[in-house]
Amino acid sequence: MSEIILPLLGQFRRRASQQKDLVTLWERTIGAKRGAHTKVSALEGGVLTVWVDNSSFLYELSLKKEEIFKKLKRHLKTEDLKEIRFQLGRIE
DSSP, X not given: OXXXXXXXXXHHHHHHHHHHHHHHHHHHHHOHHHHTTEEEEEEETTEEEEEEXXXXXXXXXXXXXXXXXXXXXXXXXSSOOOEEEEEEOOOO
């Protein structure tokens, strides 16, 4: 049983660490003001999904999407980033 559980725990810890690193990188890239209105949801299959709490910030981020993408791509080492998707929704 431990041969199954220990590798799974290792994978979980690596993913949690990568998620934390991604959130930190996101906040550094977009700044505190914008960061307060967003929440990184997931990076899966090269697509970074980010929740945005209001339409004005969603629009602002969409205008700066290429710039943000380039900055993230330059610093992201864990996975190949291919796209950023912004979605309107509640952040908690």
